[in-house]
Amino acid sequence: METGTIPTGELSGGLDLYLTLESGQTYLWRRDDGEMYSGEREPGVWYTTVVEGEVVRVRQRDNRLEWESTTDADPLVRRLLCLEDDLEAIVADAPEDPLLREAYGTHRGLRLVEDPPFGCLIAFICSAQMRVRRIHGMVSTLAREYGDALEWNGRTYHAFPAPAELARATEADLRDLGLGYRAPYVVRTAEMVASGEAHPEDARGLPYEEAREYLTRFVGVGEKVADCVLLFSLGFDEAVPLDTWIKTAIEEYYPECDGGNYAETSRAIRERFGVSASDTSADSSDTSDGGQYAGYAQTYVFHHLRTGE
DNA sequence: GACCAGGTAGCAA
């Protein structure tokens, strides 16, 4: 077993592991006490995931992030939890806006995550019309039933299934596991990836809106789920998934951002939530749409409104 | 028993 420690005081903007892993961004971690997404914070509890065949466990105690793993997981932990993001600057540069200020101010240390693309894709296909706790339950079930089991330190951990493993399932199988109408979406998308027809990773190099369009080719993936995959897996931190909570926020706080359809509303809210290019770069050759870090704002607002905390 | 949850596919106009 390899272990390591990362002092969270050295991270810009700090880290709150509980908020980061239980704010509804990721469904690929499991809490040792089984109370993931119970809404109850459990200081010092271990969270585990399996990435690329390696078990990775993390916990936060005092001012340290401790990890243990089957491999040297320091770089992996930093990547999965976006520990290199300059969170202090992201918060400081965020637009002056009452709701954003309140959300950012209330949930210090909440970071984005960078999940493996396939697991993220399937998790958010499952997320349709579903509460976060049940999404986590579904993903855990898929891992238990179809994922590789790893024995380590006397415990069994299940990886999220590879595309080919999940593609072995039938629609009926997944309905029996409680996926409901999402069952055929999961099977067909797994088949698309397993066959090589398309892979969510292929969206990574594209311009943001093209990347979102690319992902909607997967069955069960519309614009909102595509935005989730872009934000929580593929590094598009300008993506703002327009879910029920954000739509409510737009109605109540930013009615002028309602463009009548997803694409236009998305543009407007990214502009509203993001750091404009001129704030972050003196280089006028930056051709991005702007809205940088709008996804951070989205994640804070989502968590803030959903939990009412 | 409604109502709702990190929506999407399929179809009509």
Next chain:
DNA sequence: TTGCTACATGGT
């Protein structure tokens, strides 16, 4: 394109 509606399931 835009605007319905059906779709599973479990919790409140």
